[in-house]
Amino acid sequence: MEVIWGLKNLMRSLVPKEKIELTEEDRLPMSKGLIMFLRRYGLVVRPEAVNQQIVLGARVLYNCECIEDDQSASLHRNALLCGIGYQGWDLLKLSTALKLVCFPHDNVAGDHEIFSNEELSKLKRDAPKYERRLSKVACLRFYTEIVRAREIKTKKIKELESLIEEAEETYGVEQIRGSRKPVLNKRKRLKLKKNKEDIEIREASQDEKLEVHEVEQTEVRKLRRPTKRVKLSEGKLMRLIKLNRWLIKLKKKRKHMKLNS
Template sequence: MVLFETPSGFAIFYFDGISLYEPDAMENIWAHFVTEYRASHVIWRKDFQVFKDKSDAINYDTGLNNKLTKMLLKWHQPGQKLAIGKTQYKIVIEANLGISCLFDEPVMELMRGLNYLMHSVVPEEKSKLAKEHCLQMSQGLKMLLLRYGFDVKPEMVNDCIIVTACNLYDSDCCLKNQFKSWCHASHFLQDVSSINSQDWDMLKLATALKMVCYPEDEILFGNPDEMFSTDELSKLVADAHKYEDSGIIKGAILRLYNLTVYLYNSKAKYQRRLASFVKEAKEAYEAEQVI
């Protein structure tokens, strides 16, 4: 359960809380809130109420007023944790209602996502967020941008950067899933050619299996001469005929290879597009600083 504060009131959501405990929570949560459609798969709004004086609704000294108390108790289920965006709210709610609250970095990432989609998930809210909240960049987005070499100030972030970064994130996720399939097929290289591919990256592994299954076909992504050592390359070429009776399903390898190449090309496209958007945003930001 989530207590989300807006400029004029409080909203109650149910959230797929497993996301808060995953090892890569900070990198994953932000992507759920890039669009309303994506958010609809992980968060469900239950209530929203306007409060004339929010400081009266929840206060460190006076506790909670009746309106907010009823709102929380109406939707809270036994044993359910409540994610909240302020430390003082955690103290007040736990002391007055005995509801276990959660406040940490993944929760703050969730709140940043809700702020980004506020007018979609709480359409009744007509007020705008204060400037300092609008400029709070998602930590997950920041991690992704830095991983690809983009040092972007919060003031530079725009919808084009966010959406393209999310597309890049999706490509990365799909490639990680594909890697599991390639690892399952890698034992053929060991069994047939005595090649240990344990430390290979996915593209090298995919290329090797494509080469032995379809030795006459063109390699669509990357250069085998650069991927493999001379010994590895010669063994793959010489042993290709041995895979005919190895039990490997060549059609499955081809479909998986084509999908992997598509994902690598998509990832490269989104990287180029993101670099262009970041460059434009940086130039616009620097121009504003001069003025």
């Protein structure tokens, strides 16, 4: 099962055109080995929250471990040739010691933090004894690869801490969304209400503009007719006055709505 899970994660690298995502059913039973591996570095993540970025980050850590394992036997064999008492030393300290023996006059970054003053003095003092026993090129390669692997591991562990924190938060949000219906917050509700009111105002404004336009066109047509001297009755005169007032009110209202919009 874990082989299939690993192939699915590597599918994009093996077949770039293939787009495949792990389902939650795949994540649950198939990532136990990954969880155990990450815990060795103090990284704790739920299987449900594992994503591709976390898998790729763990793969980088594993590759760094493989580099260290490949160099371990050679480092210890060369240390025996020099008679270095390396009991309890990690690979970084051991590779740094071999470099100091091969290049006693070079400055090595962090050597005073790794070794005591007595150890440093002994390594540089005994360096001429082992000049012909060791390959300087090989020891320099050991040191370079081990230092690079450690730097990558340190950087990747920090990245994984952030990725795991983000993945846990994302998974928690997805669980909450899946367990309840989406609820609009107050800001969104107010925004929807305002948009609805704006649409209604625009529609009302268009209706009033059309009505005013029709009245204006009617008045224009009347003015274009041949004028005749007609004596208006008092009732007709009052109706014309009211119509004129109504037109003035409509124009003011239209102007006010334009300013508000």
